[in-house]
Amino acid sequence: MTENAPPNALSDPPGRPLRIAVVGAGPAGLFIVDTLTDTADFPVSVELIDRIPTPFGLLRYGVAPDHPAIRSIRNRFTTLLHRDDVAFLGGVEIGRDLTVDDLREHLDAIVYSYGSASDRHLDIPGEDLLGSLSATEFVAWYCGHPDADRAVVEDALAAGGSGEGVQSVVVVGAGNVALDVARVLARTPDELAGTDMPDHVLAALATTTPQEVHLLARRGPADVAFSTSELRELGQLGDADVVLADPAVDLSDPPELSRTAGRNLAVLRQWEQAEPPAPGRRRVVLHFWSRPVRLVGAGPAGHERVQAVSVEPTELDDDNRLVAAGPAYDIRADLVLRAVGYRGVRLPGVPFDDVGAVIPNEAGRVLGIKADGAPAAMGEYVTGWAKRGPQGVIGTNKPDARETARAVLADAPELLRRPDPGGLAAWLSACGTPAVDIAGWDRIDAAELALGQTEGRERTTLADRAAMLAAADHDPDDDPGPDR
Numbered sequence: 001m002t003e004n005a006p007p008n009a010l011s012d013p014p015g016r017p018l019r020i021a022v023v024g025a026g027p028a029g030l031f032i033v034d035t036l037t038d039t040a041d042f043p044v045s046v047e048l049i050d051r052i053p054t055p056f057g058l059l060r061y062g063v064a065p066d067h068p069a070i071r072s073i074r075n076r077f078t079t080l081l082h083r084d085d086v087a088f089l090g091g092v093e094i095g096r097d098l099t100v101d102d103l104r105e106h107l108d109a110i111v112y113s114y115g116s117a118s119d120r121h122l123d124i125p126g127e128d129l130l131g132s133l134s135a136t137e138f139v140a141w142y143c144g145h146p147d148a149d150r151a152v153v154e155d156a157l158a159a160g161g162s163g164e165g166v167q168s169v170v171v172v173g174a175g176n177v178a179l180d181v182a183r184v185l186a187r188t189p190d191e192l193a194g195t196d197m198p199d200h201v202l203a204a205l206a207t208t209t210p211q212e213v214h215l216l217a218r219r220g221p222a223d224v225a226f227s228t229s230e231l232r233e234l235g236q237l238g239d240a241d242v243v244l245a246d247p248a249v250d251l252s253d254p255p256e257l258s259r260t261a262g263r264n265l266a267v268l269r270q271w272e273q274a275e276p277p278a279p280g281r282r283r284v285v286l287h288f289w290s291r292p293v294r295l296v297g298a299g300p301a302g303h304e305r306v307q308a309v310s311v312e313p314t315e316l317d318d319d320n321r322l323v324a325a326g327p328a329y330d331i332r333a334d335l336v337l338r339a340v341g342y343r344g345v346r347l348p349g350v351p352f353d354d355v356g357a358v359i360p361n362e363a364g365r366v367l368g369i370k371a372d373g374a375p376a377a378m379g380e381y382v383t384g385w386a387k388r389g390p391q392g393v394i395g396t397n398k399p400d401a402r403e404t405a406r407a408v409l410a411d412a413p414e415l416l417r418r419p420d421p422g423g424l425a426a427w428l429s430a431c432g433t434p435a436v437d438i439a440g441w442d443r444i445d446a447a448e449l450a451l452g453q454t455e456g457r458e459r460t461t462l463a464d465r466a467a468m469l470a471a472a473d474h475d476p477d478d479d480p481g482p483d484r
């Protein structure tokens with residue numbers, strides 16, 4: 001080491017790569033792999049692990065299929081996934097197939113980027129009635145997530161409270177996920193036909209044509225977390241109009257206003273002034289200052305199905321607290337979707353902050369939950385929703401990943417002092433744990449594109465894990481050619 005080198009600087013090129021596991025191949029995991037491989041001035045070897053046989057996380061299993069431009073962002077990661085210093089290990093769940101201690105043994109550093117897989121609850125009576133789903137379940141189903149519970153979602157869509165199918169849906173929430181699920185339900189089959197939704201999803205949605213989709217926001221029009229482009233899109237549906245439940249709701253600009261809120265209010269004012277909806281068209285009804293207090297069910301004990309949502313008008317009191325502003329009333333609901341947020345989950349063996357539902361960290365370095373907040377272990381990092389909670393769009397994960405990558409690279413001299421731990425891939429195959437590698441993902445990708453083309457669309461998502469694994473294993477070179 002030279003006299004002036006900082007204590008942790010790499011004085012000589014290391015004789016081996018820094019071995020890093022990245023747990024979760026969603027946008028955050030992909031952004032940090034990109035930064036690490038791009039900026040390290042010494043060799044790195046990244047093993048990118050995902051519990052699903054495919055990469056991309058919520059880019060594939062969250063972003064709405066009728067938003068193909070956003071979904072296509074995943075194509076930008078294709079070159080990255082094929083780099084020699086990046087190994088994709090799909091279908092390997094940390095906490096089930098491998099433990100965090102396995103990773104600690106075989107790698108120098110671990111980056112947790114496993115997102116926020118669970119959902120928040122309303123905590124009101126009736127929340128668990130049949131026909132009441134979380135948006136998380138519904139979104140996973142329509143995106144073709146292999147772990148989505150098809151039976152539960154398709155039963156909810158087919159049954160309908162009155163026996164005449166789902167006529168009225170209540171979506172609870174005031175963010176973009178609420179808009180996504182409302183829009184998908186209000187679209188016509190033709191509007192969805194060109195998406196990459198699995199065939200069984202298109203079939204179920206084609207027979208689910210609610211006449212009314214109600215969206216409940218517990219605060220006012222200036223407080224919602226909608227992106228203006230998504231809000232505006234609600235007014236451009238083929239067979240549905242947007243109406244305000246309370247035409248007298250105050251849509252004027254309050255004194256302090258974010259740019260997004262100002263634009264949202266302008267869109268709402270346009271709708272307020274529009275012609276009344278044509279008879280026979282479906283309606284998306286926006287209810288501001290409205291919170292659900294109970295889901296009302298009917299049916300045999302233990303099999304009660306939702307029939308209505310009891311909704312209470314709200315207002316702010318002098319202390320800015322949300323309070324009831326009048327008696328509750330019922331809205332018919334054959335299906336209820338709760339879109340009140342995702343929530344992080346604890347990974348066994350990793351520090352977790354139960355209140356924020358995130359991995360506690362300082363600029364991406366995992367902290368132990370000790371009185372002094374000291375680092376949990378040298379070489380453990382976090383990025384994405386697992387780091388800051390379920391907020392922010394895909395792009396938000398990029399600077400977040402850069403911050404965490406800076407911490408990894410700053411610690412590299414220390415991490416490289418230990419003997420080479422060897423990495424995971426070789427050890428995994430030696431102990432017989434199967435993983436879908438990048439060639440396997442390429443084959444799933446090709447199978448989805450081929451299936452889509454037979455159906456006149458770009459891609460059809462394979463939703464069944466067995467079908468995905470079969471496609472991953474299927475080497476096209478094994479097919480008999482036309483002259484064989």
Ligand SMILES: Cc1cc2nc3c(=O)[nH]c(=O)nc-3n(C[C@H](O)[C@H](O)[C@H](O)COP(=O)(O)OP(=O)(O)OC[C@H]3O[C@@H](n4cnc5c(N)ncnc54)[C@H](O)[C@@H]3O)c2cc1C
Nearest residue numbers: 024026027028050051057058062094114115384385393394
């Ligand atoms: C419904 C919905 C729609 C959205 N639409 C948009 C949009 O239109 N535009 C936009 O910009 N943003 C959108 N977002 C936000 C965007 O998807 C997130 O910002 C982003 O996906 C967060 O990235 P992440 O990598 O932290 O988490 P995720 O994308 O959730 O990735 C986490 C990955 O970790 C894997 N994983 C989880 N547990 C384990 C484990 N134990 N072992 C191994 N792997 C594991 C998961 O399978 C997943 O692949 C949307 C979000 C949602 C929920």
